[in-house]
Amino acid sequence: MRHIISILIENEAGALSRVAGLFSARGYNIESLTVAPTEDETLSRMTVVTGGSDRVIEQITKQLNKLIDVVKLIDLVESTHVERELMMVKVKTSNETREEVKRLSDIFRGKIIDVTSASYVIEMTGVSDKLDAFVAALDDESVIEVLRSGPMGMSRGEKGLHL
Amino acid sequence: MELSGGEIVVQSLIDEEVEFLFGYPGGAVLHLYDAIFHQQQVKHILVRHEQGAVHAADAYARSTGKPGVVLVTSGPGATNAVTGIATAHLDSIPMVIISGQVGTPVIGTDAFQEVDMVGITRPCVKHNFLVKNIADLAETMKKAFYVATTGRPGPVVVDVPKDVTDPSIKIPYVYPEEVVMRSYNPIIKGHSGQIKKAVDLLLNAKRPMIYSGGGVVLGEGSAELIEFSKLLEFPVTSTLMGLGAYPATDEQFVGMLGMHGTYEANMSMHESDVIIAIGARFDDRVTGKLEEFCPYAKFIHIDIDPSSISKTIQVDVPIVGQVTEVLREMIVLIKSSNIVMDQKALEAWWSQVNKWRDLHCLEYDRNSDIIKPQHVVEQLYEVTNGEAYITSDVGQHQMFAAQFYHFDKPRRWINSGGLGTMGFGLPAALGVKLAHPDSDVACITGEASIQMCIQELATATQYRTPVKVINLNNRYMGMVRQWQEFSYESRYSESYMDTIPDFVKLAEAYGHVGMQIEKPADVRPALEEAFAMKERLVFMDFLTDRTENVFPMIEAGKSHHDMKLRSPSDKELS
Ligand SMILES: Cc1cc2nc3c(=O)[nH]c(=O)nc-3n(C[C@H](O)[C@H](O)[C@H](O)COP(=O)(O)OP(=O)(O)OC[C@H]3O[C@@H](n4cnc5c(N)ncnc54)[C@H](O)[C@@H]3O)c2cc1C
Ligand SMILES: Cc1ncc(C[n+]2csc(CCOP(=O)(O)OP(=O)(O)O)c2C)c(N)n1
Ligand SMILES: [Mg+2]
Numbered sequence: 001m002r003h004i005i006s007i008l009i010e011n012e013a014g015a016l017s018r019v020a021g022l023f024s025a026r027g028y029n030i031e032s033l034t035v036a037p038t039e040d041e042t043l044s045r046m047t048v049v050t051g052g053s054d055r056v057i058e059q060i061t062k063q064l065n066k067l068i069d070v071v072k073l074i075d076l077v078e079s080t081h082v083e084r085e086l087m088m089v090k091v092k093t094s095n096e097t098r099e100e101v102k103r104l105s106d107i108f109r110g111k112i113i114d115v116t117s118a119s120y121v122i123e124m125t126g127v128s129d130k131l132d133a134f135v136a137a138l139d140d141e142s143v144i145e146v147l148r149s150g151p152m153g154m155s156r157g158e159k160g161l162h163l
Numbered sequence: 164m165e166l167s168g169g170e171i172v173v174q175s176l177i178d179e180e181v182e183f184l185f186g187y188p189g190g191a192v193l194h195l196y197d198a199i200f201h202q203q204q205v206k207h208i209l210v211r212h213e214q215g216a217v218h219a220a221d222a223y224a225r226s227t228g229k230p231g232v233v234l235v236t237s238g239p240g241a242t243n244a245v246t247g248i249a250t251a252h253l254d255s256i257p258m259v260i261i262s263g264q265v266g267t268p269v270i271g272t273d274a275f276q277e278v279d280m281v282g283i284t285r286p287c288v289k290h291n292f293l294v295k296n297i298a299d300l301a302e303t304m305k306k307a308f309y310v311a312t313t314g315r316p317g318p319v320v321v322d323v324p325k326d327v328t329d330p331s332i333k334i335p336y337v338y339p340e341e342v343v344m345r346s347y348n349p350i351i352k353g354h355s356g357q358i359k360k361a362v363d364l365l366l367n368a369k370r371p372m373i374y375s376g377g378g379v380v381l382g383e384g385s386a387e388l389i390e391f392s393k394l395l396e397f398p399v400t401s402t403l404m405g406l407g408a409y410p411a412t413d414e415q416f417v418g419m420l421g422m423h424g425t426y427e428a429n430m431s432m433h434e435s436d437v438i439i440a441i442g443a444r445f446d447d448r449v450t451g452k453l454e455e456f457c458p459y460a461k462f463i464h465i466d467i468d469p470s471s472i473s474k475t476i477q478v479d480v481p482i483v484g485q486v487t488e489v490l491r492e493m494i495v496l497i498k499s500s501n502i503v504m505d506q507k508a509l510e511a512w513w514s515q516v517n518k519w520r521d522l523h524c525l526e527y528d529r530n531s532d533i534i535k536p537q538h539v540v541e542q543l544y545e546v547t548n549g550e551a552y553i554t555s556d557v558g559q560h561q562m563f564a565a566q567f568y569h570f571d572k573p574r575r576w577i578n579s580g581g582l583g584t585m586g587f588g589l590p591a592a593l594g595v596k597l598a599h600p601d602s603d604v605a606c607i608t609g610e611a612s613i614q615m616c617i618q619e620l621a622t623a624t625q626y627r628t629p630v631k632v633i634n635l636n637n638r639y640m641g642m643v644r645q646w647q648e649f650s651y652e653s654r655y656s657e658s659y660m661d662t663i664p665d666f667v668k669l670a671e672a673y674g675h676v677g678m679q680i681e682k683p684a685d686v687r688p689a690l691e692e693a694f695a696m697k698e699r700l701v702f703m704d705f706l707t708d709r710t711e712n713v714f715p716m717i718e719a720g721k722s723h724h725d726m727k728l729r730s731p732s733d734k735e736l737s
Binding site: 009010013014017018021025055058059062063065066068069070071163 | 281282285286289290293310344345346347468469470473474477
C-alpha cells in the first residue's frame with residue numbers, strides 16, 4: 001500500500017543523504033521525496049512516498065525514527081489528511097490545438113504560466129491521480145516535458161507535525 | 164582557558180576521562196598529535212594498522228563498558244578504520260572515532276588524502292559529524308560521547324578538518340556538562356501495561372524459555388537477568404553475543420542457541436510455548452528458516468531499540484526499554500503476583516529439556532592422537548580457572564571457544580558476532596589487556612584469521628601487553644572448508660593456504676615467546692607453562708585436527724529441530 005511519511009528533520013548538511021541512504025541500504029522503495037526548510041530554519045520537512053506491506057512500513061518508520069537527526073515523523077495515511085502535488089507540463093501548441101489545450105487545462109484548474117507561439121507551460125496542483133488524469137488526457141505527441149514535485153501532505157484538523 | 168582546535172579535542176577526551184586513545188598519525192592530524200604530545204592524562208597507543216586501533220578500542224569498550232576512542236588520519240587512515248567501525252556497529256559497541264580531514268577550503272576538490280569519511284561511514288555508524296567550525300568542536304565531542312554511549316550504543320565518527328585544529332587559532336574552551344538533543348531521546352522505562360501482559364504470559368507458560376542476548380551485556384543487566392531467571396526457574400539460553408550474562412555453569416543454562424548452538428537449546432526453543440527475548444535481535448544465525456522458527460511460541464521481546472522489535476519475527480508483547488529497568492519491574496510484579504504457576508507442566512518441561520541434554524551434543528573424540536581444538540579450549544578453561552578474558556577471531560575456533568569456554572561473567576567473551584571480522588582477535592586482546600592488566604587475556608584464533616592483523620604483535624611488544632595467543636592451527640580456513648564439505652561435495656576451493664609462516668619464529672621476531680604443540684598430551688603442560696610467563700606474550704601454535712567440524716550445525720535455510728549432529732562414531736559418549 002502507498003504511504004506518505006512526513007518527517008521533521010534537523011536542517012543539517014547531509015540530512016537528506018541519511019534518509020536517502022537508509023532507503024537504498026535497506027532496499028525500501030521511494031516513489032518520491034520532497035524536502036525544504038520550514039518556517040523554523042533549523043528544521044527541514046521531508047515527505048517520502050513509499051510502499052510496502054505493513055511490516056515493511058513499520059520498519060521504515062522505526063528506522064527513520066532511529067536516525068539521530070530525525071525529530072518527528074508521521075505516516076499521513078494513518079489518519080485523514082490532505083495532499084497536493086505540483087506539476088508543470090510543457091506542451092506543443094499550434095493554431096489548431098491552442099484552444100483545445102487551454103480548455104482542457106481549465107477543466108483541470110490548471111494555469112498557463114508561459115506562452116510562446118509554439119508552446120504552453122501549464123501549472124497544476126492537485127492529488128496525484130488528478131495530475132495523472134490530465135497528462136493522460138493530453139495528446140502524447142504534444143507533451144514536451146512533465147515535471148512533478150511529488151506529493152506532500154498534512155493531516156486534517158488542528159493537530160500538526162511540529163516541535 | 165583559550166585552546167586551539169587540536170587542544171580542544173584532546174582536552175575533551177581528558178574531560179571524558181578517556182584512559183587510552185588508540186591511533187596512528189598522518190598529515191591531517193599532525194596538529195592533534197602535537198596537542199597529544201603536550202599532555203599526560205590520555206595515553207596514546209600506537210598501533211601498526213588503523214584497523215587494529217579500532218578493534219583494540221572496541222574490545223576495550225566491550226570489556227569495560229566505557230567507550231573506546233580512536234584517532235586516525237584522513238584518506239587511507241580513515242578507510243583503514245572502516246572495517247573496525249562496521250564491526251563495532253553491528254555489535255552495538257560504544258565508540259568515538261576521530262578522523263582527520265583535509266582543510267575546509269579544499270574539501271571536495273579531490274585534495275591529497277581526501278575521502279568523504281562522513282559519506283563512507285554513514286551506513287556503518289550510529290551517527291557521524293563533520294566539524295567545519297572550531298566553535299562547534301567541544302559541543303560536538305560531547306554529543307559524540309553522549310550518542311555513542313546512550314540508548315542502543317554504537318560507534319560515532321567525528322571528522323575534523325585540519326584547519327579546524329590550527330594551533331594559531333584559539334578560542335575559549337568550555338566543555339558542556341550535558342547536551343540535550345531534541346531529536347534524540349532514548350527510551351529507558353518500559354510500558355507498564357506491556358510489562359504486566361508479559362508477566363501474565365510468563366506465569367501461565369508451560370514450556371517457557373529465556374532467550375538472552377548481547378543487550379544484557381551492553382545494558383549491564385546480568386544481575387537482573389540472574390534474579391529474574393532464578394525466580395522463574397525457566398531454562399536459559401543465550402546468543403553468541405550474550406554469553407556470560409547468565410553463568411554458563413548454572414544448572415538452568417542450556418547453552419548457546421542458533422546455528423552452532425546446543426541440541427538442547429535449539430530443541431527447547433523449537434518446542435517452547437512462551438519465549439522471552441531479552442536484548443537479543445533474532446539474528447538469522449539464531450532463527451534459521453524464519454517460517455519454521457519456534458512454531459508454538461508466543462514471544463515477549465525486551466529491547467531498547469524499537470527497530471529490533473518485529474524486524475524479522477513478529478512478536479506478541481513488545482517492550483521497548485532498558486533491560487535493567489524492565490527486568491526489575493517484572494521481578495516486582497512476579498513476586499507480588501497471585502497467579503499459580505503450572506508446576507506439573509514445568510517439571511515435565513524440565514525433564515524433556517534434560518532428555519535433550521543427555522544427548523551430549525558437544526562430545527568429541529577424546530582418544531584422538533591428534534590435538535582436537537575442543538580439547539585445547541577445555542584445557543585453557545581449566546588452566547585459567549574459567550576467569551580469563553577471551554577474545555576470538557572468526558571461524559571454527561570461535562565456535563569452539565563459545566561452546567567450550569564456559570563464561571560465568573559478562574564482558575569476558577569478546578568477539579565479532581555481527582560482522583564476523585577475521586583479524587579482530589589479536590588487537591582486541593591488546594585492548595582488553597590494557598584495560599585489565601592483572602587478568603589473564605587469551606586470543607583464540609586460527610592460522611588464517613591471525614594473519615589478518617598479525618602486525619599488532621609489534622604493538623604488544625611496545626606496550627608490554629602479555630596476552631596469550633591460542634592458535635588453533637588446522638591448516639585450513641576451517642569454517643569455509645566445513646561448508647564446502649557439506650554443501651559443495653568437499654571441493655575445497657581456495658580454503659587452504661599453500662604456505663603458512665613459522666609462527667614460532669614469527670613470534671620470536673617480534674620479541675615474544677613462540678611454542679608449537681603437536682601432541683594432545685602436551686596441551687595442558689604447554690598452557691601451564693605459557694600462563695606462568697606473566698610478563699610475556701606467548702604465541703601458542705597448536706597443530707589441530709585438520710578435518711574437525713563444528714557440531715551441532717543448523718545448515719542455511721534449515722530450522723531448529725533440523726540439526727546436523729556429530730555422527731556417533733565420531734564421538735565417545737561418556
Ligand atoms: C561464524 C559465526 C557463527 C555464528 N553462529 C552463531 C550461533 O550459532 N548462535 C548465535 O547466537 N550467534 C551466532 N553468531 C553471531 C550472530 O551473527 C549475531 O551476532 C548474534 O546472534 C547476535 O546476538 P544478539 O541477538 O544477542 O544481538 P546483539 O547484536 O548483541 O544486539 C543486542 C540487542 O540488544 C539491544 N540492546 C542493546 N542495549 C540494550 C539495553 N541496554 N537494553 C535492552 N536492549 C538492549 C540492541 O538494540 C540489540 O537489539 C555467529 C557469528 C559468526 C561470525
Ligand atoms: C575479513 C574476513 N574475510 C573473510 C571471512 C570469511 N571467513 C569466515 S571464517 C573463515 C576462515 C577462518 O579460518 P581460520 O582463521 O583458520 O579459522 P578456522 O575456521 O580454521 O578455525 C573465512 C575466510 C571473514 N569472516 N572475514
Ligand atoms: Mg584454520
